Amino acid sequence: MKTTVATFAKMKSEGSKITMITCYDYTMAKLVNASEINSVLVGDSLGNVMLGYPDTLSVTMEDMITYSSAVARGCPDKLVICDMPFMSYQVSVEQALTNAGRIMKEARVQAVKLEGGRRVVPQIKAIVEAGIPVCGHIGLTPQSVNAFGGHKVQGKTEQAAKDLIEDALALEEAGVFAIVLECIPEKLAKIITSKVNVPTIGIGAGADCDGQVLVYQDMLGMNKDFCPKFVKHYASLSDTISNAFNQYDAEVKSGTFPSQEHTFKIDDEVIKKLY
């Protein structure tokens, strides 16, 4: 049965943990679809992990639609959420609604996510009123990396923690179906999770959130040099992939690949006529 926003609400009410993973392409989406993971985020982290930018600021609506539609085609059984990229919703409520609608129509995902607390409440209300589910995102919101002065844990002072609690309550009031809490202290995430009735999905926010999300390249260990505190490597794909690339290179150069097993045949009578 397909995961929906209603599944998220039910899982929070039952105390069942929600799993989410990022995804950006059709092949990986099919693997996620065949897994037990509940939901998929086509994050604008694709700017980093797929496009090689230093941050998410250059990601466009076209990028998000291209990658999200591939994921939606590969992941028919999961709730697929698409990030709204930087400056696709900050300018005005009208801009936010137009772009959220475009994502739904063109990418065929089931929800959008946008970053920010009280300052984006008018945009969230308008999108929700149009019948589009919205996931909130507070804490270390990467689109504001320059305002934060880097990728830093948020909510560590009394005022910053109170602000995040107020932001979470405002997002719930605006109608979000879930809130991503990124890089905040676990005790603050626990308080927020107990105060809101919608599920919290943590990344670097401790085990008391209602669910967890990780970037797939990080959790699969595809970049050996990148393992921040909140990431666990569930595999070491960078080694597996490097070994495969080098074995392929060696076999081609030594003439052992392709072997007969990987080669097409033709009738010898046909061949004779070609000389």
Ligand code: KIV
């Ligand atoms: O863009 C992204 O992948 C995200 C997650 C890290 C929550 O927003």
